[in-house]
Amino acid sequence: MTAPSQLEPPQSTEIQALFNRIAPAYDPLNDWLSLGQHRVWKQMAVRWSDAQPGDCCLDLCCGSGDLARRLARQVGKTGSVYGLDFSAAQLAIAAQRTHESVQPLNVTWVEGDALNLPFETAQFDAATMGYGLRNVLDIPRSLSELHRVLKAGATAAILDFHQPKSVWIREFQQWYLANLVVPMAESLNLKQEYAYIMPSLERFPTGADQVALARQAGFSQAIHYPIAGGIMGVLVVQKP
Numbered sequence: 001m002t003a004p005s006q007l008e009p010p011q012s013t014e015i016q017a018l019f020n021r022i023a024p025a026y027d028p029l030n031d032w033l034s035l036g037q038h039r040v041w042k043q044m045a046v047r048w049s050d051a052q053p054g055d056c057c058l059d060l061c062c063g064s065g066d067l068a069r070r071l072a073r074q075v076g077k078t079g080s081v082y083g084l085d086f087s088a089a090q091l092a093i094a095a096q097r098t099h100e101s102v103q104p105l106n107v108t109w110v111e112g113d114a115l116n117l118p119f120e121t122a123q124f125d126a127a128t129m130g131y132g133l134r135n136v137l138d139i140p141r142s143l144s145e146l147h148r149v150l151k152a153g154a155t156a157a158i159l160d161f162h163q164p165k166s167v168w169i170r171e172f173q174q175w176y177l178a179n180l181v182v183p184m185a186e187s188l189n190l191k192q193e194y195a196y197i198m199p200s201l202e203r204f205p206t207g208a209d210q211v212a213l214a215r216q217a218g219f220s221q222a223i224h225y226p227i228a229g230g231i232m233g234v235l236v237v238q239k240p
């Protein structure tokens with residue numbers, strides 16, 4: 001399989017294969033490339049999802065499950081979390097990490113498509129999604145599926161890269177991706193896979209556009225919070 005072209009949007013099977021292939025290196029690379037900051041940003045997403053002890057929650061595009069496990073710690077023994085992803089290799093790592101966790105966590109891993117969720121309507125009290133929205137092929141459909149499975153009044157927090165407004169910070173972001181992220185991935189034979197971040201970010205809607213898409217999907221409230229100088233952002237949405 002070749003990595004998705006930098007000009008053409010990738011196909012769903014290409015994205016699935018890409019995330020299967022990077023699964024073993026994914027967590028250590030995240031730590032290195034964000035200098036551990038992704039943990040802080042994911043924790044912010046958990047807080048903004050307003051998940052409460054005892055809640056039944058969903059983590060979409062869960063990958064190796066870091067955000068889903070954080071959500072599981074938040075909902076505690078009486079709550080439950082479903083982590084959904086279409087990459088079997090990422091889910092295998094997610095299950096193994098959870099098995100090794102000292103604290104027992106109530107997480108169910110589900111292999112499925114964020115564009116066609118295998119869940120009942122109005123099933124979840126809260127949801128998170130970390131670095132998934134930029135990767136799904138149909139953002140409006142993904143938001144409308146998320147809206148469908150949330151209960152009335154439920155909140156979801158969607159964390160992803162963002163294009164900073166400041167030209168300086170944007171140039172730094174581009175330099176960082178080109179000169180640190182891609183070479184580090186290259187040392188693991190994953191150069192093409194990580195070179196994919198920048199074009200995916202260029203295609204990704206801005207915060208204001210994400211808010212508009214969320215409203216079209218039926219969310220009564222939608223606010224996009226730029227974080228980390230605008231390099232990242234969290235879209236917080238609420239179902240009426």
Ligand SMILES: C[S@@+](CC[C@H](N)C(=O)[O-])C[C@H]1O[C@@H](n2cnc3c(N)ncnc32)[C@H](O)[C@@H]1O
Binds near residue numbers: 086087130136
């Ligand atoms: C960048 S990773 C993020 C993983 C994890 N949420 C995190 O923050 O570390 C994006 C994930 O989205 C998943 N993904 C992309 N499109 C998907 C879809 N349509 N349905 C389910 N999973 C999808 C990929 O398999 C991948 O694991």
